Amino acid sequence: VQLVESGGGLVQPGGSLRLSCAASGFIFSDYWIYWVRQAPGKGLVWVSRFNSDGSDTNYADSVTGRFTISRDDAKNTLYLQMDSLRAEDTAVYYCGRGRVATFVDYWGQGTLVTVSS
Amino acid sequence: SYVLTQPPSVSVAPGKTATITCGGNNIGDISVHWYLQKPGQAPVLVIYYDSDRPSGIPERFSGSNSGNTATLTISRVEAGDEGDYYCQVWDRSSDQGVFGGGTKLTVL
Numbered sequence: 001v002q003l004v005e006s007g008g009g010l011v012q013p014g015g016s017l018r019l020s021c022a023a024s025g026f027i028f029s030d031y032w033i034y035w036v037r038q039a040p041g042k043g044l045v046w047v048s049r050f051n052s053d054g055s056d057t058n059y060a061d062s063v064t065g066r067f068t069i070s071r072d073d074a075k076n077t078l079y080l081q082m083d084s085l086r087a088e089d090t091a092v093y094y095c096g097r098g099r100v101a102t103f104v105d106y107w108g109q110g111t112l113v114t115v116s117s
Numbered sequence: 118s119y120v121l122t123q124p125p126s127v128s129v130a131p132g133k134t135a136t137i138t139c140g141g142n143n144i145g146d147i148s149v150h151w152y153l154q155k156p157g158q159a160p161v162l163v164i165y166y167d168s169d170r171p172s173g174i175p176e177r178f179s180g181s182n183s184g185n186t187a188t189l190t191i192s193r194v195e196a197g198d199e200g201d202y203y204c205q206v207w208d209r210s211s212d213q214g215v216f217g218g219g220t221k222l223t224v225l
Contacts, residue, residue: 034214036160044152044160044203046214058212061118094159102207102214103150105171107159 001025001106003095008111015085019111021078021095028076029053032098035069035080037091038110047093050078051101063089085115119208121217128223135191137220139204142185147206149187151180154219155200163202164189196224 007019021033035047048069049058057069068081078095092112096104122140129135139149151164162171164180167187177192191198204217 036214036216043201043219044154044205044216046205046216049214060213061211102148103162103165103205104152104160105162105165107161109159 001097003097003106003108005093005095005108005111008093008113010114010116011085012117013086013115015115016081016083017085017113019080019082019093019095019113021080021108023076023078023097026097028071029073030099032101033069033071033078034096034098034104035078036094036096036104036107037089037113038094039088039091042091045091048080049101082113085113087115089113090115118211118213119206119215121204121206121215123202123204123217123220125218126221126223128225129191129194130225131194131196133194135194135198135222137189137191137202137204137222139187139189139217140185141187141206144185144187144206145183147209149180149182150205151189152203152205153198153200154203160203191222194222194224198222199224 002024004022033050050069066084071078092110094110096107148166152160154160167182168180179190181188201219203219
């Protein structure tokens with residue numbers, strides 16, 4: 001099982017970034033996929049969730065209206081489009097999978113997003 | 118939104134038992150999951166549905182959940198158990214995931 005995040009980097013406040021999470025080693029379409037972030041030196045914070053059949057998404061209040069999660073089952077890839085980025089969005093972003101809707105049973109290694117001028 | 122409260126730190130001698138709590142309003146009514154994050158690494162699931170262990174997690178790890186407190190217990194603690202432990206629930210009222218603030222376990 002592998003989840004590999006990419007797309008992180010330095011972006012100015014108000015800018016956009018798209019993160020990718022490439023999955024392998026399991027049937028991608030059978031799993032819920034999550035994004036969780038961790039600001040430097042801080043704890044884990046749930047960001048978003050996409051259900052296994054692609055019909056439902058959820059977002060944390062702090063990113064609703066700015067972040068959009070999507071998935072391409074043909075490419076076994078999950079995306080997180082992040083718009084109107086703020087300094088407080090600076091964090092390592094982890095993607096994770098879950099066989100059920102409520103917890104992550106496997107995590108990727110994360111990608112760092114830095115929002116700064 | 119739902120709030121989970123964890124002690125910032127717990128210290129324990131090798132071979133002893135570590136207890137990490139996770140407090141929440143009527144948390145016993147919902148499922149609690151626990152993760153271990155070692156420095157510089159991604160989190161790893163160690164307990165799900167209050168007390169179930171994923172394959173590969175030692176039997177020394179156990180969990181319970183009742184009333185307003187969920188508990189992660191690590192028996193016969195080893196140096197390799199050090200790290201940050203996070204509890205997590207799914208808040209059905211907001212339909213969002215919630216993590217506790219994390220507890221740093223130090224093995225003396």
